[in-house]
Each structure stands twice: as C-alpha cells, then as structure tokens.
Amino acid sequence: MFVDGLGIGGTDPAVNPLAGDRYPQLKKLIADAIPLDACLGVEGLPQSATGQAALLTGINAPEIMGRHIEGFPPPALKKLIQHENIFAKLNRLGKTSTFANAYWIDDPHRIPLRRQSVTTVMTLSVLGGVRHKNELLSGKAVNHDITRWTMHTRGYTGELISPETAAAHLLNIARDFDFTLFEYFLTDHAGHSGNTELIETSLGDLERFIPEIAAFSEKPNHLFLLCSDHGNIENIGIFTHTRNPVPLVALGTGSETFRSCTKLTDVSPAILKAFKSC
Numbered sequence: 001m002f003v004d005g006l007g008i009g010g011t012d013p014a015v016n017p018l019a020g021d022r023y024p025q026l027k028k029l030i031a032d033a034i035p036l037d038a039c040l041g042v043e044g045l046p047q048s049a050t051g052q053a054a055l056l057t058g059i060n061a062p063e064i065m066g067r068h069i070e071g072f073p074p075p076a077l078k079k080l081i082q083h084e085n086i087f088a089k090l091n092r093l094g095k096t097s098t099f100a101n102a103y104w105i106d107d108p109h110r111i112p113l114r115r116q117s118v119t120t121v122m123t124l125s126v127l128g129g130v131r132h133k134n135e136l137l138s139g140k141a142v143n144h145d146i147t148r149w150t151m152h153t154r155g156y157t158g159e160l161i162s163p164e165t166a167a168a169h170l171l172n173i174a175r176d177f178d179f180t181l182f183e184y185f186l187t188d189h190a191g192h193s194g195n196t197e198l199i200e201t202s203l204g205d206l207e208r209f210i211p212e213i214a215a216f217s218e219k220p221n222h223l224f225l226l227c228s229d230h231g232n233i234e235n236i237g238i239f240t241h242t243r244n245p246v247p248l249v250a251l252g253t254g255s256e257t258f259r260s261c262t263k264l265t266d267v268s269p270a271i272l273k274a275f276k277s278c
C-alpha cells in the first residue's frame, strides 16, 4: 500500500495528528516502522512525482532529474518509470502484478496525459489498462478514497462502503496476483489543505482500513508493505511537504529483507529480493 504524504512526525499532538490517542493502530504501525529518507540527497522539499518514481523504480529519480518534481511526471521521468517500475521488474521474474485502484472513466486505456500519475504510467505501460467503473461497481476495484465518499460529485450514485468492506475487496483482488498495489493520496491533500475534517476523515478511514489489509501478512507466504513518498500530514502546522523520514511497514514472510532499507530507493530492490527468495 502506498500512502501519499505520510511522514514520521514529532510527539506533539497539536502538530502531529498521529501523536495523540485518536489513531492507535496507525500510531503503533508508524512507531514500529522502518524510517526511510525521502530527500535522497537532493536540495528542496521532496515531491510526489520523483518520490513515487524513486519508491516504485528503485532509482534516484530526483537526482537524475536534477530536482524534486511535484504532481505528475514529465516525459523524461515517464520514460524512466515505464522501463524501471516494479510491475515491469516483477513481470521479468514471471510474477503477476495489479493496480487495485478504480478510475471513474469509461475507457480503461485512455487517461488524459495531464492526469497520469506515477502509478497510472506504470499500470498503463505494463498492464495495458486500469480498473474502471465496471470493476468498482462489482467490488473488483477499490476507490482511492476507500469508502467512495468523494465520488458523488463525479456521478457515482451507489452506496458508500465501509473501510472494512473496501479492505475485503482489496484482499479479494490480491488473492489472484503475486503483487497488488493500492494507492491512497488524500493524506497529502489533507495535509496541504489544513482542513481538519479532511485530515480526520482520511486518518479515520486509514485507521480502520489498514489493520484489515495488514492482516494479510498473517497467512503463510504473505507479505504486507506500506510506504509513503514524503512527509506532510504528520505536521499540520505547515501546509507543505516535510523533510521527515517516511515509514516503511513490512509484515509477514520476507519482512526481514526490508530491515536494511534506509531510503526510498531501497524498497523496490528489496521487494524483488523477497520475491526471488520465495
């Protein structure tokens, strides 16, 4: 699971919403997590396009691009993502991958260029298409907001679902693949907005959703991973990203492979190593 804008913050609950007692499950997961450097030796605040590329390719994207790049990857970075992403590398090992997120679109092969995030680029280039409306409505995709609460403004007329039901959908999807990726980015939006309601909704949903999917790691030969691209929501005193380390949660079979990780670019090689040894 990839969570955007989630760093390891300080102990003051007035600054870090994860420091108090409101989200005990998340608090424990982060306290036990491996801290990873997200700055990667490049000046400036870490950003999403290069951070996600570093996490999901294992290559120091901000160093190669000469700066941290926000939002959606530009053409040169897209090319790197297309060739070096974790789906492509697992594919070369004969392992299957999927991206569980739903896209509220009619044609799963056509996503406007301006909306192609790192995960969209890797999904289109390796898997050919994304999960879309039909899959979401039949519980075979998970909406980025977990419960579908943002979807009513986009023409979705169905029910909201609970974080537990969304987790069950994700676990069902994961049953059919060697590697399943789910991306949650409202944490980053919430951190930028400073909107208390959005911060509480996103952390509250994660508090219920993550333990359900982390339980995946309790089955034999199953590994659960959670990581972020940069800090943000752990410091609500500012509206920008932070230079805080990000948490890498690794639970289950092969989790020891991740103990030596110290930076974002270590995660993808460790995933490949874990797959090679099983």
Ligand SMILES: [Zn+2]
Binding pocket: 005, 048, 188, 189, 192, 232, 241
């Ligand atoms: Zn951001």
